[in-house]
Structure formats: structure tokens, C-alpha cells
Amino acid sequence: MGISAWVWFAVAAVAAVGGAALLARDRAVRTSRNRERRRWAALRGWQFTETDNVLPTQWDGGALAxxxxxxxxxxxxxxxxxxxxxxxxxxYDLDNGGRVSAVIVAVQCRRKHEVVVELWLPSVPFEQEHMPELLGPVGQRYAFVSDLAKARALITPDLVDASEEVGPDVMVAWIEDGWVLAAAPVNANPSRLERLLRSLGEVADVVDPFEDDEPSDGGTAQLPPGRHGQ
Known part of the structure; x- marks a missing residue:
């Protein structure tokens, strides 16, 4: 005996209602996050932009990969x-197909580094074949790097100490080009992001001390193109 049409209709109706509820919830979260981020930017005198398609393309490693x-x-x-x-x-929120995967936090260095250093929590189910080369443990994290020799010169005890302050809720922190970056959880509020910015600033101070002589690449690291103000 087949299932009657009204049963299928009822199932479809329930699914539609459930989908609409999920969309409404996601939209509410998105609106709340937008307002919160906008207020934070205004409080700090920073600039706010709702969408930027170019910014994430400036980096290839860490959470972006x-x-x-x-x-x-x-x-x-x-x-x-x-x-x-x-x-x-x-x-910024990293949006993949309408779903936020992580909050990306980036702090600029003066100089560009010739090696990518990714510091991953050991609990992250990363696919090693898609990662840079494994260097080994660095504090509580595992380092994957694009060049073993250059990475060993960059990973000092001071860097290990600074990276320990990033926090166990950050799946990966990494050094790429002229930036120090991290992937915070999607529910990170401005207070948490402020603390993470301070921690990344300490990492930047270690790998890019201002008291050094001229930057190794002969100039200041270039900013990603975009609509952001000075």
C-alpha cells in the first residue's frame, strides 16, 4: 500500500517550515553580528565595510587554505x-557559500617574510597532504611550514611564548607574507577579538621588531587593495 499524497504534502510542509526557521535564525544572527561589528568599529574609530571580495584573496595559507x-x-x-x-x-568573517567558517584577524608587519609558518591545534582534523611541510611541535601547537630551514630561524623561544597567548579557541595562527593572522571561532565577540589582536601584535613584534634596521625586502609591506581608509 503506497503512502498517500497528503502525507508527502505534510512532510514537504514541515521541511519548508523548518528551512524557513533556519533561514530566519541565520538572518537574525547575521544582522546581530553586523550591528555588533559596526558598533565596535565606530567605537575604535575604525572603518567598516559589509562585503569585500578581494581581501581574502591576499592570503593563501592557514584558514584560507x-x-x-x-x-x-x-x-x-x-x-x-x-x-x-x-x-x-x-x-572579518570568512563566508563560504553563505555560512561563516571563521573570523579572520590579521596584523600587519613592516617586512614580508619568505616563509609561511602555520601553527595548528593538534585537535584540528587537518589533511596533511594539503598542508605545508610538517616541522613539528611548537609549544602546544604543530608547525607546518613552506621552508624548513627558514622556519627554524624564525621560530624562536620568544615566538613560542607569544604564540601560546593566542588561545586554545583559535584553530590556527599563521605568518604569511607581511602579516600575522589567526582564525577565531565564529562566535568571537569584540572583547575576544581585542584580546586576539593584542596577542597577534605580540607575535608581530617578535618576528618584526621595529628596532631592527631596514626591512629585508627594502620597504614596507604593501596593504591589500580595497576600499578601506587610512
Whole structure:
């Protein structure tokens, strides 16, 4: 005996209602996050942009490689002080197909580094064949690097100490080009992001001390193109 048409209709109706409820919830979360991020930017005197398609393409490693890139949403751009001086920062939601995968936090260095260093929590189910070369444990994390020799010169006890302050809720922190970046959880609020910016600023101070002579690449690291102000 077959299932009557009204049963299929009821199942379809329930699914539609459930889908609409999920969309409404996601939209509410998105709106709340947008307002919160916008208020935070205004409080700090930073700039806010709802969407930026270019910004995530400036980096290839860490969470960008893990999630396969995406769109930057609710972007905050500004600068903050570290022990060695003022550095430019970006904070944005990494959106993959309408779903936020992580909050990307980036702090700029003066110089570009010739090696990518990714510091992953051991609990992350990463696919090793898609990662840079495994260097080994660095504090509580595992380091995957693009060049073993150059990475060993960069990973000092001071860097290990600074990276330990990033926090156990950050799946990966990494150094790429002229930036120090991290992937915070999607529910990270401005208070948590402020602390993470300070921690990344300490890492930047270690790998890019201002008291050094001229940057190794002969100039200041270039900012990603975009609509963000100075």
C-alpha cells in the first residue's frame, strides 16, 4: 500500500517550515553580528565595510587554505598599537557559500617574510597532504611550514611564548607574507577579538621588531587593495 499524497504534502510542509526557521535564525544572527561589528568599529574609530571580495584573496595559507577561501563580510579595518608601535589590522568573517567558517584577524608587519609558518591545534582534523611541510611541535601547537630551514630561524623561544597567548579557541595562527593572522571561532565577540589582536601584535613584534634596521625586502609591506581608509 503506497503512502498517500497528503502525507508527502505534510512532510514537504514541515521541511519548508523548518528551512524557513533556519533561514530566519541565520538572518537574525547575521544582522546581530553586523550591528555588533559596526558598533565596535565606530567605537575604535575604525572603518567598516559589509562585503569585500578581494581581501581574502591576499592570503593563501592557514584558514584560507583549509576552508578554500571565501568572501569577507562585516570587515573592520584600522590600526592598533603594539609594544613596537602602530600596526594595521583587519578583522572579518570568512563566508563560504553563505555560512561563516571563521573570523579572520590579521596584523600587519613592516617586512614580508619568505616563509609561511602555520601553527595548528593538534585537535584540528587537518589533511596533511594539503598542508605545508610538517616541522613539528611548537609549544602546544604543530608547525607546518613552506621552508624548513627558514622556519627554524624564525621560530624562536620568544615566538613560542607569544604564540601560546593566542588561545586554545583559535584553530590556527599563521605568518604569511607581511602579516600575522589567526582564525577565531565564529562566535568571537569584540572583547575576544581585542584580546586576539593584542596577542597577534605580540607575535608581530617578535618576528618584526621595529628596532631592527631596514626591512629585508627594502620597504614596507604593501596593504591589500580595497576600499578601506587610512
Amino acid at each position: 583549509y576552508y578554500g577561501g571565501g568572501i569577507a563580510r562585516d570587515v573592520v579595518a584600522g590600526s592598533t598599537f603594539t609594544a613596537d608601535g602602530r600596526r594595521r589590522v583587519y578583522v
